[in-house]
Amino acid sequence: MKKIAAIAILTASSSFALAANGPAGCGLGTAVVFPDADEWHEHVMAATTNSSVSGNQTFGMTSGTLGCEAANGPLSLEMAQAFIDDNMDQLAADVAVGEGETLNALAEVVGVDLSDRATFAAALQADFDAMFNEKATSATALEAMTAAMAADASLQKYLG
Structure with a gap:
């Protein structure tokens, strides 16, 4: 994996x-x-x-x-969307439990520091339904992810 x-x-x-x-x-x-x-x-x-x-x-x-x-730093949200698109099912499974290799890889693509990874995972897990509902696409999952990050003061710095 x-x-x-x-x-x-x-x-x-x-x-x-x-x-x-x-x-x-x-x-x-x-x-x-x-x-x-x-x-x-x-x-x-x-x-x-x-x-x-x-x-x-x-x-x-x-x-x-x-x-x-x-x-060595945050990559574009366009790259994050490509990553989400390629890994949607496994990412959904990882976000549901709040940990996993695919979730960690997404954090790296977005540029989240190791010290903020637990916060990132918790924020996405809390917004699981918004990211991965029955009509979810990589674009809507990315939108929900950025909204979850924007709502957390320690994650806002990764949005540019």
Whole structure:
């Protein structure tokens, strides 16, 4: 399950990493192996290194290293909606109990600090019916999530 959450975060974050670091994104290939890449084949080799060597791009995005410094912080709500869309069922199950890998991954996508994760989980759990009713879509779930965050003083800072 952790691999699924990591892949979802990586997929949602890939356009963010790309924007910050050019065609190859961030990671070991861009930061160390091919730092001055300017030819198409160098970008391909850097991107291959970024994505294939021990998950270094994921590590860089999580830790804010390897040229991924810009990704160390809140990501856009558009990315949160994409994450919710891809993980709706498992997220609903996690929000219902107030914990779980998918809920933690969403908190990371939104940029919620570890110190605020329990508050984030509790706020979403309290608004479960608004997020995951029978007509819920990723857009309505995101809207309910942001409303729950806006209602909590300690979570408002993550809304931009």
